[in-house]
Amino acid sequence: MNPQPLGEFLALHAPELLRRTGEHLWLTLLAIGIAAAIGIPLGVAVTRRPRLERWALGFANVVQTIPSLALFGFLIPIPLIGGIGARSAVIALTLYALLPILRNAYEGVRGVDPSVRESALAMGMTDWQLLRLVELPLAAPLILAGLRVATVTCVGVTTIAALIGAGGLGTFIFTGLQTVNARLILLGAVPSALLALAADFGLGWAERRIAR
Amino acid sequence: MDSAAISPVRLESVRYQIGEALILDDVTLDAAAGQTLALLGRSGSGKTSLLRLINRLQSPSAGEVWVEDRRTLDWDPIRLRRRIGYVIQEVGLFPHWSVERNVGVVPRLEGRPEEAVRRRVRELLELVGLEPDAVAARRPRELSGGQRQRVGVARALAADPPILLLDEPFGALDPITRRDLQQELLRLQGALRKTIVLVTHDVREALLLADRIALLEQGRVVWRGTPAEFEAAPEERVRRFRESAA
Ligand SMILES: Nc1ncnc2c1ncn2[C@@H]1O[C@H](COP(=O)(O)OP(=O)(O)OP(=O)(O)O)[C@@H](O)[C@H]1O
Ligand SMILES: [Mg+2]
Secondary structure, eight states: OOOSOHHHHHHHHHHHHHHHHHHHHHHHHHHHHHHHHHHHHHHHHHHHOHHHHHHHHHHHHHHHHSOHHHHHHHHTTSTTTOSSSHHHHHHHHHHHHHHHHHHHHHHHHHTSOHHHHHHHHHTTOOHHHIIIIIIHHHHHHHHHHHHHHHHHHHHHHGGGGGGGTOOSTHHHHHHHHHTTOHHHHHHHHHHHHHHHHHHHHHHHHHHHHHHO | OOTTSOOSEEEEEEEEEETTEEEEEEEEEEEOTTOEEEEEEOTTSSHHHHHHHHTTSSOOSEEEEEETTEEGGGSOHHHHHHTEEEEOTTOOOOTTSOHHHHHHHHHHHTTOOHHHHHHHHHHHHHHTTOOHHHHTTSOGGGSOHHHHHHHHHHHHHTTOOSEEEEESTTTTSOHHHHHHHHHHHHHHHHHHOOEEEEEESOHHHHHHHOSEEEEEETTEEEEEEOHHHHHHOOOHHHHHHHHHHO
16 A cells, blocks of 8 residues: 555655644644733733623633634634634634633632732732732642643644645645545644644643642 | 820721621720730621721721721721731731741832841741741741741731731640740730730630730620720620630
């Protein structure tokens, strides 16, 4: 079936593999970066305004329940933010990564022992000092756990980005599926899985360091 | 009234409601400068709520709370709270910080020089009977309950506030350690002369430490007087409390 020796196959695809891995990483990191920049402050804001809670968490929850394939599909016809290409892909990935990041930031800050918060206020900390000196450091392990879950999921979901022309390792997978070439599928799937494992390991390590 | 003497803490006809629930009702009380006022009362009588009104973690629904002759509502809450050392009922040490950082927090927030803060922290740890070299670097979870409460007291004293609010600072301790810490507080108070509002439901603690005692019942001050008067008071509610100590 695959007369070509494995070494030759890999050598042939090495340049593209490198490029696709780069695209994949870039899409993932961009999406996680944006999701963190929105999700963490929003999660914290929600602890300050319980009225926001239902809306923010509800929205993120609903997005999360949309099958990822469908989410990409929905974005294609939307003008300005949608369409074919990396921009749509990053938006879909960001929406997808938002929930775990937002929820963990919210839970992390809300989960701070009320007596610790009380004593911080009693001591005359401003709300900003309370947040910066007490709540965020105590919430940090949970916030990092949210980032880890989001990143690991995102690495996997990013393979679908190829479907709307955003590139990434999914390109191999879809080409492989179309041409019934198992090696090509694996060429996309294996590095993607390795990236996810690496993200899981690296962020897990950071989490443990911070939790000490 | 002597116009030169500042009244550190005064409550005038204070009512405090949470929704429909009446937590404090028509409370008039004051703590004299350099003296210890003990709030005695059963669980749920409103002692913690009263302390929280003094440093404006809550505002009264009616009446006025005065600190150093200014209404708490007219104080900048941050300034007010930094002039008041408060050991909350649950102590509430910062779990992610060393004892050193915990004790030094208010002076550092106030921007005092690092050298001075370090010296002050050591001094305070010694003052509350802890060995600075042994505990300064530890986290709160590496301390015994009694040590944590001492650290809480040291933290409240750190910025040298003229007023101290102590909410059962020796609660949940074995009786012997409790007596030890009470003696230490007595000694401390002899040297520091703070205005202290001490919450307790332990009659003997109130008798030992207080210059004045106020008895709270369901949000009302039902009796006030000196420890000597407390020991002689014929009122039924005071007698019942006294007997609880015997
Ligand atoms: N946030 C709140 N919402 C509703 N009720 C409250 C709240 N905080 C306190 N209470 C009620 O106010 C009353 C007084 O509470 P407080 O904490 O002041 O009592 P306490 O005298 O300090 O009791 P304890 O000795 O058990 O600490 C109690 O009946 C309590 O249930
Ligand atoms: Mg209480």
